[in-house]
Amino acid sequence: MKKKKTVKTRLLSLVLVLLLLTGSVSGVHAEEAAGAEAAGSETTKEQVVESGDSSGSGEQGNVPESTGSTDGSADAKKDEETSSGKNVPAPAAVKKEAKAITASDEDKTEAASAGEGEEPLTGYGMTVTLQIEGYGSTVEEGIEVTMPDTYKTFKEYGLENVADPIDSGKEGYTILHVMAEYCEETYGSAEGLIEISGGFVNSFLGMPAKSALMFLRNHKMSPVGAQEQKVQSGDLISVVDIWANSNWTIGGQYGWFSDENLKAEEGEAFTVQLNAEPLMWQEKANPSGATVMVVDSSGKTVAEGKTGSDGKASLTVEEAGTYAITAQRKSSYYDNDGSNPWDLVPPHGKLVVSEGVEVTDEEAVAQAKEKLELGDVSQVTENLILPVTGKNKTTITWSSSDENCIKINGAAGEVIRPVGADKKVTLTAIINKGKVSDTKEFVVTVVGKSLFRELTLDQGTLVYDKSVDEYTVYVKKDVGKLTIKGIAEEGVSVVKVKVMDEAGKPKLESVISAVDPAFEKTSCLIDKAGKDLLPYDITLETLGQISGTVTLHVKRGTAGAPLPDLPDITWGQHLGDKNNNAVVDSKAPTNKTELLWESFSNAPDSWGSVYAGTPILVNNHIYAVRNHKIEMLDAKTGEVKASTKLYSQIGYYSNIIYGGGMIFVPLGNGDVQCFNATTLKSMYLIENPASLGSYWGVYGAMHYDNGKLYVGYSNQGDYGGYAVYDTLDPNIDDEYEVVKPLWITGEKDQSYYGSGAVTIKDMVVIGGDGGIVSVRNAKTGEELSKCQLSGKIRCSLVYADGYIWTTTQNKKIYKLLLSENGKITVAEEADLPNNSNASPVVTGGKVYVTGGVWGAGFFAVYDMNLTLLAQEKGENPFNTPTVSTAYDNVCVYFTENGPEGSLYMAEVTANNKITLTKIYTPEHQQYSMSKVIIGSDGTIYYTNDSGYLFAIRGKSGEVPEKPDGGTDLDGGDGGKDDGADDKDDGNNDGSANDNTAGATPSLKPDKKPTATVSAQSFAPRKRTVKVNAATKNDVSSERNIVKAIQQSYDKKEKSLTIKNPPEVVGAEVFKQLAQYPEFRLVFDCGTYTLSMKGSDVTNVNATLTTKLLELENTLPKEEAEKYGNYQQMVYAQAGPLPAKITVVYKLGEQFERSEALYLYDLSQSAEAQEVILQESYGMFVLENGGEFILSDQKIEEAKQAEVMEISEEIKPVNEKTTSIPVWVYLLIGLGAGALISGLITVKVMNTRKRNNTWEE
Structure with a gap:
């Protein structure tokens, strides 16, 4: 028979355990004490009851009134003094550790809900742990109770007036069984220690002394009475005496x-x-x-x-x-x-x-830093505990990046939750010991408060998000009312809803949400007279602890649904996919190549160039913007399968991307147009977000991910912005609906010129001209962290192998580490052989990168720690590479930004030997900044500035002969352009070579451009626009012009002519010119000149674009008739020019018999300007950029021109700029002051060199 432990012996055991743990008693003494315990004596029932009564006083016990209390339990003291005559300290809080069977917390939690409906439990010899807590004292902190092997009923325990589970056929031990068994084991009987009335337990060991007796199983309150709650082996059963108010609504809680x-x-x-x-x-x-x-x-x-x-x-x-x-x-x-x-x-x-352990201060701080943690801070809603001491007795102080969200108050981080979006706050711990200090940062996400738990509409679509406070809701035609339903969040006292009544008048209705948070309001969309009231705004304003406003912009229309993705997305984004790591496993040609097909674009962008950006390859089709259209070409043949006219012209760069069944096209005015990728139907316009008076353009790579479009903007100077847009079609009934950003950075953000972003989880990482890599919350735009690199970032960031990779224009390559909480740091950096605007490619444990400057290109290979392994040099800059892993050796493909625009392949062996091969040189040679797209069949696609798109494949046989009947348009010279403007025979639309066997190329204007398989190509007879061959502006050319002005003026010269000026002339030039009012500066651009005196300068802080372009004449017939002979033109700079510019323009053939010409400014309401005519030249003055019409019909009163001659010094020397050798030009076209190093480019070609622009 088991010996029953008395209260005294149990407390003695606790003392012995504590003494053993602290080493206060030897093992021999412990054994003696244990023997004494075994011999123990029984405690009377009266003693127990008396103990229970005293425990109810709450004066002393396990929860002392003050820290001066020294005893663990008043009851225990009384027993000990009675039995042993000694006052032995024995805090009851030291828990017995031995448990026969322990259930997991999860099992206990699941078991806690077990009650009346449970199946009978078997294994009746189970062991449970019983905790008994009196009010203000502990009776049993945790004692094991083993139930009898044979089921024992309540009656067998001596308990009456209570139904036993066996009576209802649900045999099994309950909490009451455990209590009874405890009494029998401890006091010999349960009789008199458990009182039952009405079938419920009313008293146990004299409790409750205060208000209520409660029963818990595994820390959870029992949903049924103690006589019904079943138990199982390993359970923790708690019987507790608590306080409760008279209404039983507030009371003690179990801890x-x-x-x-x-x-x-x-x-x-x-x-x-x-x-x-x-x-x-x-x-x-x-x-x-x-x-x-x-x-x-x-x-x-x-x-x-x-x-x-x-x-x-x-x-x-x-x-x-x-x-x-x-x-x-x-x-x-x-x-x-x-x-x-x-x-x-x-x-x-x-x-x-x-x-x-004794350590140095440095070791102490390092160990404390490693050990310091705040736990899970990803969803913080309550105050934080901030340790002020650390391991090795270090001290810790704290700082917050946002005291308005987390305020430091000693050891507490007081959290002030924002309204709306979650907010990230960086807490910095400063760890000190002695003179040694270090820091550790924690990024804490503070959960924002929501205005509404629910917000819905009965019409249109509304997906409420606490971080969004403005929504556009589209309601179908003839819908007359809109019902708004919502439930205000806790903390909102009042909701004010502004709706429209039947009379078409706004009305404000209030909801007392503190009483009832649910509300429903109706707004009229059509008034009682039948008039449509839309569009208008509905506002919901909340007041109270949580205040804010939600605005619903209600319009007529039908919101679109997400489009299905196309099945084969070979090269959808700027560098392939969302990670921007241009790696393919296709077998591209490695040596001999041939032209599969080529296709020509004859329409210029807004700069007058026929360069149309890098195309993309999606679903076996090439998509490209050209000819003022978005075109879809068959990737196998080059045949144009579909096209749609653009809303406006493309810009200098137009790097289109695919995403979510859509094509996104940057336009020249900074907007982005979205098209359905299958039908090429326009879906909507993304508005240029620059404020009034500012100009932003999209000069880099856009990025698509998960229904969002990420766009960087630049003003072509120091500033720009970054914006994110929802790509769901807001209104399928409107092809040009304007979409505004979800978020945008400030207008004084860095310029994003040529750079591209990468998205990682819920973050977007962007880099720009400021050399700053910024990590932002992709949903809200909140900046999480940033790091400063050396040099401008003009490439797309690459995400590969868990790191972010980038190059800069300061001859640097970086490997960046992004932490889970958004912290960006530099993991590795290294020097490059030269500047680079190219994105690295990371694969197979190596990093491949290209770059260079004019006259010096490079291709280099690094290991993953950015140690240089090998490099090769080139004569011209190399553009961003594409890597094929289909062969034993790695094959890297890239184009050259040089006069030929050739295609290169670098073969890299395992031991880093590089073999650099030029595998294709186009017949239509021109500079190229194109990436290399490689299809799944190995076909290579790229473009150059001649306006041609090439499809290149491995050579499979002899070069095909020229088709019968196919003749070169300029007399059989192999299609080479001699630089002369050949006469137009009326059949030239700039189409690609339609050289099918036995057929003459069809070049009729009413046909779409076509392209076919050919080994040769024909140049179109005449371009519809004269392309300026000037280079982009850079610092060196600007400095040279400034010096030339000064030297010419010092030599008493009255003017200076600059041949082939940069496309953008910097402000320093106009600051210099303005100092000499009578000195004239002339820019000779080939078919026209731009000139101004110092007195003509109006803004010394502005730049000047030197692009005056002839456009295709597209006026409707009725409008064209009133202009007679006319030419549409554009001066490619928006707004006021920095000076009053005198233009001398070589007139076209349509004006040979015109006796008078007039210039109409389409952007101004001012009267037309009469043009001064002299031989084949016209002269007029421009003060603003924009679009113009040159006409020989006077359709309104024209401003009379001053009678003056066009002086020789401001006439174009020769519109065929490539026909005069440089040395001759230096003798006849420039004053001596212009003869300085670097002013005149040695090679004068009919090209445009783009230096220091963006990703190559």
Whole structure:
């Protein structure tokens, strides 16, 4: 028969365990004490009842009133003094560790809900742990109770007036069985210790002494009575005596620690997690405001801390040892006797504090930094506990990046939740010991508050998001009313809803959401007279603890649905896919190549160039913007399958991308047009987000990911912005509906000229001209972190092998590490052989990169730590590479930004030997900044500035002969352009070579451009626009012009002529010119000149574009008739020019017999300007850029021109700029002051060189 443990012997066991742990008693003495316990004596029932009565006083016990309390339990003391005559300290908080069977927390939680409906439990010899908590004292912190092997009924325990589970056929042990067994084991019988009335337990061991007796299973309140709640082996059963108010709506809560066995080092802060279980049905769990105490073996409190709203408390114990941990809390409510009652059933735990190892201050700080953690801070809603001491007795102070969101107050981080989007805050811990200091950062996400729990409409589409406060809602035609339903969030007192009444008048209706958070309001869309009231705004304003406004822009229309993705997206984004890492496994040609087909674009962009950006390859079709259209070509033949006219002209760069069944096309005015990729139907326009008076263009690579379009903008100077757009068609009934950004950076952000972003999880990483790599929340635009690199970033960032890679224009390559919380840091950096605008390619443990400047290109290979392995040099800059891994050796393909625009292949062996081969040189040679697109069949696609798109394949046989009947348009010279403007025979539309066998190319204007397989190509007879061969502006050319002005003026010369000027003339030139009012500066652009005196300068801080372009004449017939002979023109600069510009223009053939000409400014309402005529030249003055019409018909009163001659010095020397050798030009066209180094480009070609622009 088992011996029953008495109260006295159990407490003696606790003392012995504590003494053994602390080393206060030897093993021999412990054995003797154990023997004494075995011999023990029984405690009478009267003693137990008396003990229970005294425990109800709450004056002393396990939850002492003050830290001066030294005993663990008044009941235990009384028993000990009675039996042994000694007052032995024995804090009841030191818990017995031995448990026969322990269920997991998950099992216990699941089991906690078990009740009346459970199947009978078997294995009746189960062991459970029983906790008995009196009000203000602990009777049993945790004692094991083993149930009889044979089922024992309530009656067999001597309990009457209660139904046994066996009576209903649901045999099994319950909490009441455990209580009865405990009484029998401890006191010999349950009779008189458990009182039952009406079938329910009313009293146990003299409890409740206060208000209520509650029963819990595995920390959860039992949903049924103790006589019904079944138990199973390993359960923790808690019987607790709590306080409750007279209405039973507020009362004590049950407390327990998440970790009951803690470890720490002396002097090191540790965190305790207190949990609470409400015991009144209407209450919520509240673990806050409790005092957690660490108690030593004498009952002295050595450390304490308050729990925050999350139940966490931070404590520090200075001396090594074994301690008990408990907690106490008093209610803010008053009891009947006017006191504040205890309202937390005390938890119990053990803490073992070890001695720290002696280390240096440096080691101490390093170890403390490594150990310091804040736990999960990804979704913070409550105050944070910030440790102020760390490992090795280090001290810690804290700072916050946003005190308005997390305010530091000693050891607390007081959280002020924002309204709307979540906010990230960086907390910095400064760890100190002695003179050594270090920091550690934590990025904390503070969860924003929502205005509404729900917000819906009965018409249109609304997906409420707390971070969005404006929505556009499209309602179908004839819908007369719109109903708004919502539920206000807790903390909102009033909702004011502004709607429209039947009379078409706005009205404001208020909802008292503090009383009822649900509301429903209706707004009229058609008034009682039948008039449509849309569009208008509906606003919902919240007041109270959470205030804010939601605006609904209601319009007529039908919102679109997401389009299906196309099945084969070979090369959809700028560098292939969203990671911008241009790697393919296709077998592209490695040596001999041939032209599969070529296709020509004859229409210029807004700069007058026929360069149309890099195309993309999607679903076996090439998409490209050219001829003022978006065109879809068959990738095998080059045949144009479909096309749609663009809303406006493309710009200098137009790098289209695919995403989500759509094609996105940047336009010359900074807008972006979206097309359905299957039908090429226009879907909407993305508005240029620059403010009034500013100009932003899209000069880099756009990025698509998960329904969002990421766009960088530049003003071609120091500033720009970055914006993100939702790509869902807002209104399928409107092809040009304007879409505005979800978020945008400030207008003083860095310029994004040539750069491209990468998205990683919920973040977007962007780089720009400021050399700053910024990490932002992709949804909200909030900047999470940034790092400063050396040099402008003019390439697309690459994400590969867990790192971000980029180059800069300061001869640098970087490997960047992005942490989970958005922190960006430099992992590695290295020098490049030269500047680079190219994106690296990372594959197979190596990094491949290209770049260079004029006259010096390079291709280099690095390892993953950015150690240079090998390099090759070239005569011209190499553009961004594409890598094929289809062969044993790696094959890297790239184009050259040189006069030929050739295609190169670099073969790289495993031991880093490079073989550089020029595998294709186009017949139509011109500079190229094109990327290399490689199809799944190995076909290579690229473009150059001649306006041609090439499809190149591996050579499969002899070059085909020229088709019968196919003749070169300029006399059989192989299609080479001699630089002369050949006469137009009326059949030239600039189409690609339509050289099918036995057929003559059809070049009629009414046909779409076509392209076929050919080994040769024919140049179109005449371009419809004269292309300026000037180079882009750079610092060196600007400085040279400034010097030339000064030198010419010093030599008493009256003018200076600059041949082939840069496309953009910098402000420093006009500052210099303005100093000499009578000095004239002339820019000879071939078919026209631009000239101005110093007195003509009006803005010394502005730049000048030197592009005057002839456009294709596209006026409707009726309008064209009133202009007679006319020419549409554009001066490619928006707004006022920096000076009054005198233009001398070589007239076209249509004006040979014209006796008078007039210039009409289409952007101004001013009268027409009469043009001065002299021989084949016309002269007029421009003060603003924009579109013009030159006409020989006077359709309105024209401003009379001054009678003057066109002086020779401002006439174009010769519109055929390539026909005069440079040395001759230097003799006849320039004053001596212009003869300085670098002013005149040695090679004068009919090309445009683009230096220091963007990604090559």
